[in-house]
Amino acid sequence: xxxxxxxxxxxKKNPGIDYSDLLSRISLQYKNPSSANSALNRxxxxxxxxxxxxxxxxxxxxxxxxxxxxxxxMKDKLILKLNEEMKKSFPNPEEVIQYLxxxxxxxxxxxxxxxxxxxxxxxxIRDLELYRKKIVERGKFLKKMNLLVKQNIENLKxxxxxxxxxxxxxxxxxxxxxxxxxxxxxxxxxxxxxxLTKVPSHWVKQKIITVEKESISLLLQLLVATPSINAxxxxxxxxxxLISGKVTCFGSYKTLNNFVNFxxxxxxxxxxxxxxxxxxxxxLPENNI
Numbered sequence: 501x502x503x504x505x506x507x508x509x510x511x512k513k514n515p516g517i518d519y520s521d522l523l524s525r526i527s528l529q530y531k532n533p534s535s536a537n538s539a540l541n542r543x544x545x546x547x548x549x550x551x552x553x554x555x556x557x558x559x560x561x562x563x564x565x566x567x568x569x570x571x572x573x574m575k576d577k578l579i580l581k582l583n584e585e586m587k588k589s590f591p592n593p594e595e596v597i598q599y600l601x602x603x604x605x606x607x608x609x610x611x612x613x614x615x616x617x618x619x620x621x622x623x624x625i626r627d628l629e630l631y632r633k634k635i636v637e638r639g640k641f642l643k644k645m646n647l648l649v650k651q652n653i654e655n656l657k658x659x660x661x662x663x664x665x666x667x668x669x670x671x672x673x674x675x676x677x678x679x680x681x682x683x684x685x686x687x688x689x690x691x692x693x694x695x696l697t698k699v700p701s702h703w704v705k706q707k708i709i710t711v712e713k714e715s716i717s718l719l720l721q722l723l724v725a726t727p728s729i730n731a732x733x734x735x736x737x738x739x740x741x742l743i744s745g746k747v748t749c750f751g752s753y754k755t756l757n758n759f760v761n762f763x764x765x766x767x768x769x770x771x772x773x774x775x776x777x778x779x780x781x782x783x784l785p786e787n788n789i
Contacts, residue, residue, distance in 0.1 A: 504546075505570055506526065507522070507543050508570050509610060510525055510526070512562040512566070512567060512610060513609060516559040518558040519540075523537060526539075551563055570610065578602060578603055579603075580620075582603070583620075586627060586631070590638070591631060600628075660753050661752070662753070663757075664749060664751075664756075665756055666746065666748050666749075667746070667747050667749065668747075669724065669742055669747045671724065677720060678716050678717045680759050680762045681716050683712070685712045686720070686734070686735045687709070687710050688719065688731050688734075689707060689731060689732045690730065691707060692731070695723075695726055695731075696709075699719065703715070716735075727745045729742065730743050730744065737751050737755045738750070
């Protein structure tokens with residue numbers, strides 16, 4: 501509801517309200533009393549000049565024109581939307597419920613709202629009852645569809661269809677990747693120039709980093725130590741998109757299922773929490789990190 505309509509409704513509900521009382525009612529909408537006073541003062545002047553309210557001394561009253569203004573605007577913004585929604589073959593339940601709640605609340609504030617709604621609404625209570633039955637039937641249909649979708653998900657799993665999973669890119673994920681890679685290579689693509697300067701040049705070719713064996717753990721540690729990095733990882737049939745500490749893995753269902761259920765068994769000589777330079781200073785000199 502606009503500030504103007506809020507003020508008009510307050511005055512209409514409280515005929516003869518004085519300015520100070522009105523100000524105290526609307527001041528909660530503002531951070532400080534000065535802003536509230538300025539906004540209300542402007543609104544009162546405008547509404548008086550347009551004949552929406554009148555002043556009798558310090559008291560304020562809504563004119564017939566002001567009352568009609570509220571009614572028309574509420575009708576245009578509420579009843580017309582309800583009418584349009586109810587004309588659809590299956591109205592949006594969230595929209596209908598929202599509009600009905602607003603209609604009820606505004607009607608309690610101003611009886612003219614419900615009177616106008618009675619005159620302009622193109623739907624009835626019976627229409628809403630029939631709509632409710634449609635919702636119930638739609639619920640039964642959706643329940644049936646849910647079971648069918650569930651069955652087809654299982655069918656696609658058997659066919660080893662594409663799947664995706666999300667993980668936090670942390671030491672636990674790194675351990676799993678290192679173990680899952682085994683003798684396979686890890687390929688990382690990134691446009692992060694700063695990160696590319698931290699890895700040995702013989703690992704990098706045109707912004708693509710390729711490592712294997714013990715170097716996999718070292719590269720992954722560098723990635724974990726760079727939480728803001730965006731990169732794409734490829735390993736053992738998995739494509740993993742890393743964005744700011746979260747990674748989404750793509751692959752066949754069986755591949756990702758094997759990855760999730762893989763028990764990482766990292767050799768004790770690789771410390772995933774130790775800085776890379778301390779783990780292998782020959783491969784990654786400290787001044788490169």
